[in-house]
Amino acid sequence: MSFNPKSEIRNQKLIRRTFLSRTACGIGAAALAALLKRDAAAADSAGLLASRGVVSPLHLAPKAKRIIFLTMAGGPSHLESLDNKPKLAEMHGQPMPESFTKGQPIAQLQGAQLKCFGPQHPFKKYGQSCQEICELFPHVGSVADEICIIRSLRTQAINHDPAHTFMNAGTTISGRPSMGAWLTYGLGAETDNLPGFCVLTSTGKFGQSQPIASRQWSAGFLPSKYQGVELRSKGEAVLYVTRPAGVSLGQQQEVVDAVGKLNRLEADAANDPEIATRIAQYELAFRMQTSVPELVDIKDEPQSVLDLYGTAGADGTFAANCLLARRLAERGVRFIQLYHRDWDHHGGIKEHMAGTAKEVDQACAALITDLKNRGMLHDTLIVWTGEFGRTPMAQGNGRDHHMKGFSVWLAGGGIKGGISYGATDELGYNAVENIVEVHDLHATLLYLLGIDHERFTYRWQGRDFRLTDVSGHVVQAVLA
DSSP states (O other): OOOOHHHHHHHHHHHHHHHHHHHHHHHHHHHHHHHHHHHHHHHHHTTOOOOSSSSOSOSSOOSOSEEEEEEEETOOOGGGTTOOOHHHHHTTTSBOOHHHHTTOOOSTTTTSOOBBOOOSSOEEEETTTTEEEETTOHHHHHTGGGEEEEEEEEOSOOSHHHHHHHHHHSSSSTTSOOHHHHHHHHHOOSOSSSOSEEEEEEEOSSSBOOOOOGGGGOOTTSOGGGSOEEEOSSSOSSTTOSOOTTOOHHHHHHHHHHHHHHHHHHHHHHOOHHHHHHHHHHHHHHHHHHHHHHHHOGGGSOHHHHHHHTOOSSSSSHHHHHHHHHHHHHTTOSEEEEEEEOOBOSSOHHHHHHHHHHHHHHHHHHHHHHHHHTTOGGGEEEEEEOSSEEOSBOBTTBOOEEOSSEEEEEESTTBOTTEEEOEEOTTSOSEEESOEEHHHHHHHHHHHTTOOTTTOOEEETTEEEOTTTTOOOOOGGGBO
8 A cells, every 4th residue: 555645644633633723622621520510519519500401500590490381282262261251152153353354364264254253151150269261161160269361372374384383493493402301401401211301192082182292392402311201191101111021220331331332432532422312312212111101100199189180190181290290390391392183173163162161270270289189289380271262253163263362371480370361352353451461471480480481592603592582571570
């Protein structure tokens, strides 16, 4: 083989450059690690470490430690749930006044003759707070004094997928980090044996069940270890996490250790943060082989708790998922998101709302009651919302998508219970009083967890991004 002096000189330069850069980094990293370890130990002994995430110490004194986000996928009608409109009932069947709809974005009703469609079920006042809630939700009504109803939420998307994306990520652009990923990145998790962000889905028997894409719980441009992990309350809880038949725990540990060593060699050579994520996820998956079976084994739950939720457990229902959400919260999971796919009621809304409400009503109230009984409600924030609401105008005997005003309820974790905030107009079309944008909702959730949304950013492609984009304010009136 011929000798090439230029190639040899270039290789020597690369070797020297690599040696100097790695040695400098190694020496500097070792010194920095020693200092950080010393400072962290001192801070930990003084109780100053607020989290294992990047926001440490926290910007604000936290009111909540975790979020359980109940997503009613498909868009529940605020007019048959949380927003009573007697005037709409009076105008049932009459033409919808053009002053409400002219120039407004409308989904499938675009160009159709618009007629008022009155509420299909009566409302009732519940609790000492006399909150008006549809009679389809008597169990939620029984905890009316624990919840705050916001009746003036608005969003920026009128179709399901972009509206879910906006509710989850604060933007309609797919591929950005979801709020669960943002929170686990910012706060870390209180467990090493389960993911910090878990997702549970269920499908009802009424209405159209819109598909839910896994990118709704994506980490986007954040390190991928912060993405949500979908769990199942029926069958195998996490796919592919169980050891193969005939493989012992010790043998599995040897495989994980060997893969970890190989990945660390590659990490040293490539300096790629995603390799560190891969190592961490392999190790987490190994620990989940014991933690997940214990999580989903509900034999330790008394019958009174199963009766409270209305489930025998492990049956794939929303009720089973609510019970599993409480168990995840107990074990230190930071963000738990439940999807119930049964709310897209373009037709037959009277019957379908009754059926779908029954699928979730008891379990929602049970979750509040159970957490309160265990002393966990005060630091667990519960959110109940869809991606948008439904129109006051008829779509046959149903309602179309609606983005200009809809309702959400919050409970626990620093929320003032027994109050209503904001309002839509007399027909339930536009939010007109104390309007709350999705960015405001996100800013408020972050605030309750001890994060200033304007200071919580991630630099990507030359720009500082945040969950609330360039807007959002904390809704102080709903805070305890």
